[in-house]
């Protein structure tokens with residue numbers, strides 16, 4: 001029996017499936033907005049992040065060990081690892097929405113936005129997730145909860161034709177992110193791009209990818225950046 005499960009849970013077939021999903025999911029073409037000075041755009045997912053995952057410059061790992069029980073997915077910008085839960089399925093629309101949320105963090109990292117307050121980094125990710133969710137045919141937030149309700153309203157405005165999201169909508173999302181203990185204690189996200197890592201981060205990244213079964217650990221630095 002052939003297995004494509006590498007040690008540590010980085011599956012080649014999952015990477016290809018996620019690549020195909022990012023390339024083809026119609027709802028992704030609607031994720032296009034400005035959030036203050038930041039920009040989130042469809043080709044960031046369909047071209048940049050899809051390719052980074054396919055080339056294993058972002059290592060996609062399906063493993064429960066590093067994920068808390070109720071967390072469906074997570075992205076680690078210092079090591080370029082995207083974790084999804086063990087029961088992650090691309091046929092599950094919610095899992096896809098979680099994936100879009102994490103890919104939004106990865107896109108901010110790819111753009112090299114630098115240190116970004118957690119309220120803004122989560123705000124962008126929740127709004128992108130909500131746009132995906134609504135554009136996939138849903139008419140109410142994915143889950144009840146203050147952040148997702150505010151993100152839903154901002155997503156509706158984008159889908160209604162707004163490009164630069166109104167400040168009041170952004171502030172509402174951010175106030176709700178800031179009110180969650182889970183986020184309130186987090187330091188700013190460090191979105192340092194893929195060619196601008198510190199030596200320490202490059203080392204950590206290489207050993208983390210290798211430990212997760214990547215047969216071809218990334219060479220440090222020097223990856224060409226895509227469209228911004």
Ligand SMILES: [Zn+2]
Nearest residue numbers: 101105122125
């Ligand atoms: Zn997030």
